[in-house]
Amino acid sequence: MREFATFEERLSAWTTEAMKSVFDLGGCDVNLGVSPTNNDKFGDYQCNAAMVLTKQLGKAPRQIAQEFVDAAPLPDFVSKIDIAGPGFINFHLSNDALAAHIQALENDRYLGTEQVGEGKKVIIDYSSPNVAKSMHIGHIRSTVIGNAIDRLYRFLGYDVIADNHLGDWGTQFGLMLVGYREFVNEEALAASPVEELERIYVASYNKSKEDPTWRDLAKAELVKLQQGDAENRALWEKFIELSIGEFNKIYDRLDVKFDLYRGESFYNDRLPKMIRTLEEKGLAKESDGALIVDLEEDGMPICIVRKSDGGFNYATTDLATVESRIEEFDPDRIIYVTDERQQLHFRQFFTIAEKIGLTANLVHVWFGLMRLPEATFSTREGNVIKLAALLDEAESRALEMVKSSSPDMPEEQQKDLAKAIGIGAIKYTDLSQNPQSLVTFTWEKALNMEGNSAPYLQYAYARISSVYDKYHAQFPDSDLSKCSLKIEHEIERRLAIKLSRFPAAVQAAADNYRPNIMTDYLYDLAQIYSSFYQNVPFLKAEEGVRESRIRLCRSTARTLKQGLNLLGIETRERI
RNA sequence: GCCCUGGUAGCUCAGCUGGAUAGAGCAACGGACUUCUAAUCCGUAGGUCACAGGUUCGAAUCCUGUCCAGGGCGCCA
Known part of the structure; x- marks a missing residue:
């Protein structure tokens, strides 16, 4: 078993082996492992094998469970095992083992996550906007979800190539070429390239509908381009260059990076x-x-x-x-x-x-396609919301909040913080839904900064940072690594269990291509932490307990930061 | 017509590879800031998981059918 194997892995390996040694199961391949319980009162992990094996063994599930419990020696990290309901076998982890595990994870840069992607190469093709068209909120999902998958796979050790498969070829370039020569406004092009290219395209397209010779001209120019005509080629390359420049501004704001920009x-x-x-x-x-x-x-x-x-x-x-x-x-x-x-x-x-x-x-x-409450997005209806406008709005709303809650913060820092919060809120909203659900866009939802949102997680992170700094200011000589981590309070226990499940969340999110598994995990973690923070003292706790709790805080902060990073959401030490 | 999705609390959504009493946020109501950051916490209330059958120890979850909504189905990508 690998060095930082999770409790679920260890326990599943153990129950599988033990089941096979206690019962004669032949070559059956049912799942004999454990899964997390959905309620604390049932313990930490449950094994459902007794019920699954009912038929095969010809015995009642509770009897199977009882025989298993009587015969199998407990692993040392389990403090209690019991049988409940129709035949669930429930396991309670020992507090010492939990504490030791969280301490051990402090030394692992992957927080216990297995590097399953080592030596494997993955190409992720995402975002892929069309040249000469501006990105609107319909593009945000591919970009944000794609980037989260990108980050998750990299974290798991995969060699990832992020490829932006631009729409840079096709019939629209005939219209662009003739349209450019006829309609271009160089000043506008310099000021706002893609907007101007888009205007040119629309003008040229409209003209083509009324004027057949214009249409033929466009077609002829397209053929010339495809045959490698130097002048058309140069113009086409200019369109691409201008567009990528504009796209990159958005990608920079979203902290999204591609390894390749290979168009069609x-x-x-x-x-x-x-x-x-x-x-x-x-x-x-x-x-x-x-x-x-x-x-x-x-x-x-x-x-x-x-x-x-x-x-x-x-x-x-x-x-x-x-x-x-x-x-x-x-x-x-x-x-x-x-x-x-x-x-x-x-x-x-x-x-x-x-x-x-x-x-x-x-x-x-x-x-699922993003739609507005009234209708789907349509250029014709004129209800397209540009991505840049969405990001602007998010940052300015975040800035208002920052200014009112931290009026003494230097302006530069306020702006930097507003960016992290605003962009984070947008991404989180998108990532926290099941990707395959229909998505209705509302400003209220997209810019949500309370409750289940990125700012909630960022806030939790900032509070931990603050506590941590205050601890070091008050106790400059303390050496945390010399004070062992102890799990005594119920809320400490819940936090530790949650921390130990980070690897499973990462793996599941990557396996299923569903970043919302990660947001769910992080939100749960932050909720438990917030409850911990609100209900037990850290700095005012007695020596020993204090150090232990600060260590738990540190592990939580690290996990939150890493988890948010996997979603492309930034953290700040002060909010 | 065929195919793919979705329908869960007043609203927005999780949960769906079958497990125990279906969860969260917002909105509502009641509490907690001279205290480690109240963007927070604690509590109350809120549900025929669209509907009808089926599969089984067990179904929001799997299967079939119906209804409603979105998308796709020969020269757009």
Whole structure:
């Protein structure tokens, strides 16, 4: 067993072994391990094996449980074992073992989390906005959820490549090229590049609807671009550069970093060959002038891989992208984070990828579309909320709160704090919901700073920091490592148990691609801490108890900070 | 028509790989700041887990059907 194995791992290994030695279970593969109880009064961990084995052993569950308890010697970290209800076997950890475990974790930089990703490579494809369009609140989920998954996987030891698969290729660039030459306002472009590019696009698009020659012109310019025309290429590159510059401002504010910014165009040269592969494998066939892959036997509608005008589309690009990524990086897994509308597309292209032997482990992580209470977002309705505006609003609301609660703080620090709190609140709101739920956007919810929110966690962290600093000011000569951690009070016990479960939360969040498992954990932890803080004295406790509690505080602070960091949420020592 | 999701407290949402009395925040009501940061804590109230069947020791959770809502289904990504 690994050095910082959790109680759940140790106990599960033990019950599994002990069950097999007490009963003749043959080759059965049911789960004999333990899980956390959902109520303290039942102990810390429960084993349900007695009920699961009823049929196989031909005995009543309580009898099985009793025979097990009578026969199996207790491991030393368990203080009590009892049978309850229909046949639950409940375990109570010993306080000494708990205290020793929390102390041991102080020396582990991963807080007890196993480095399961060591030697494995994962590509995470997220955010992926379109060039020449500004990011709106519909983009926040892919960015924030993708980034949390990115951070979780890195923490677990995976070699992560975060790739921003920009929408930088396609028919809209014909319109952009002619539109730019006709409509550009250089001043506006310098001041607010993407906004101006967007204006150009809309103007050009509207003109194309009324003017067929304009449409033809756009098409011709697109062909020139695709053939490598130097002038068009330079303009196109300018669009991309300006857009990425603008995107990066948002990413900086969100503390999101990518290893690669490879747009669709990067894979362009591979498309004809990909089509040939599909044809050679007998997968592609002609239909109404387009080239399609029939997926009926896989229970899906057909997938178009080449349009009737000879152009390629997203399925082909995505296949070529996978091929390229396998050749260059040989990843163990590729994770795509997009909204729910692309589920069918990903199912189709994953199936085709498998058929042509692109055997990477492909995962589509999708999330529910963000909508407004009245309707879904629509540019036509004019109800798009720009991401930058959302972040501005969050920071300014946070700044108001900071100014009223910490009026004496220097202004620079107030602003820095408001940024951490405002951005944190936005991210937390998004991350704390099940990704697959429908999400209704409300300002009230997005900027929530009370109760179950990032500021609650940040506040808890700041209070601990303050206590910790005051402790050192009052007792400058104390050496915490010489004072052992003791678990005596019930609330200390709850806190310690929660701290010991950090690794399970990280692992579950990563395995299920669900950062909300992490937010739930951290919120629970902060609640227990707040209760601890409010109900027992630290600095005024007697010597020994005081040191022990300060150590618990320190472990909590570390766990909160690390956990929030895995969600991309910053902490500050003072609030 | 077919496919994918969701429906849990007044509101916003957790819980869904089956476990014991279904949780939190907000809103409501009642308490706690001369005290380690009250962005907090303690308490009260609030539920036919959409509906109907089924599976089993046990179902909010799995299966089937119905209703409601959102999304997708040949040249947008």
